[in-house]
Structure formats: C-alpha cells, structure tokens
Amino acid sequence: MKILVVDDELDICEILQYNLETEGYEVDVVNSAEEALALNLTEYALILLDVMMDNMSGFQMAHKMKENPTMAQIPIIFITALDGENHMVKGLNIGADDYIVKPLSMKTVKARVNAVLRRVYPHGMRNGISAETVCYEGIVLDLKAKTVSLDNQELPCTKLEFELLSFLLQHPGTVYSREDLLKYCWPQDTFVLDRTVDVNITRLRKKLGPYGKQIKTRVGYGYCFEK
Secondary structure, three states: OEEEEEOOOHHHHHHHHHHHHHOOOEEEEEOOHHHHHOOOHHHOOEEEEEOOOOOOOHHHHHHHHHHOOOOOOOOEEEEEOOOOHHHHHHHHHHOOOEEEEOOOOHHHHHHHHHHHHHHHOOOOEEOOEEOOEEEEOOEEEEOOOOEEEEOOEEOOOOHHHHHHHHHHHHOOOOOEOHHHHHHHHOOOOOOOOHHHHHHHHHHHHHHOHHHHHHEEEEOOOEEEEOO
C-alpha cells in the first residue's frame, strides 16, 4: 500500500517515512499541499496531512479533495501541533479519518495508520486503490454497483464496455491481445470474432471522450490503458 506524507517539516517527513516503510508501506513525501495536489492522489491508500503549512493549509487541501469525487474516498489523517478540541472537531468534520497531535509517538502513528487502513479497506487494496473502486482522473468505476461516472456524470455503459474498461484500468500499462480480452471480458460460452474486440474498443473510446485516448493500440500486439 502507498502512503503520502504531506508536511513542511523535513525532519517529521523523514521520521514518518522511515517508520512507515519499516511497517511494509511504500511512502512518498512532499512538503506542501500544492505539491501534493499536483500528484495523482488516487494512487495512495492514505494521506498523512499536516495542517499548518505555508500558502495552502492541510484543511484547505482536504476540502479540495472531498469536493472531488475521484479523491473524496481517500482516507486522511491530520498530523498537527494544533491540539485544541475545536481544531480536532474541524478536521473530523471535513472528513478526516483521524487526528494526531504533535509531538508524535511513532508507536501511536503506526497503530492509527494500521487501524484506519483496516477499517477503510477491509478486503484489501488492488493496485493502490480501493478493492471496490477504480479511478483515473475523471473516470470512476464502482465495481460493486457496476457503474461508471465521467467527470461527475453517470456514463451509461453496456456490460461488455464496463468489463473492458474495468479490466484495462485495473492493469494499466499492460498490453493485452484480442484473445486475452476475449478470455477475460467476454462470457466463456459465447463465440465471437477477434474483430468484435476492436468494435467495442472503438465504442468505448468514443464514450470516454477526452479520456478515450488513454486506451492505446499497440499494433501487432493489442490494447492497453496508459496513465
């Protein structure tokens, strides 16, 4: 699982990164909210977010995340020197999953990180994202409800279109032949031609609008979703 630490205190970042990596997590570090928002945050299972930073505060960054459906479900733990009850309540009301006050106890941090991840992802993670949701920028697939949204609008898809998009999104950067896609996305008891894959890929690209270009054709090999 990938964790992002956002804090303008370099020593705090180093301590958190070292201790969380010893727990088996993959940890990235940035020193401002602006740097964090420039990343693809959907890759992270959890964000440890300082509140008091120059320019954009942690509270402001959290607000932006919660307003964006592609990032709204990413759990946040605030880490801050602000220890008043009002600050804690404000952080939790924004949608944070926990609130840890500095100076930090690494034993407490690790216990709370583990507790949040167990609660939010009871069935584990897949490729750094929730096992029930797959996202890429404005594309959000709910694997449980079998729905697709595109830039906050529901996108009607056929079963085959959903299965194709779901499969490619969950294996970004991997090229699959037509035979592979027929095997993984089509019912096993149906007979279809390889050309059927091309037709459905073309339809899916059109439905995805500006995101359709992310489905790449590798001539002689097949298709892949490129982030």
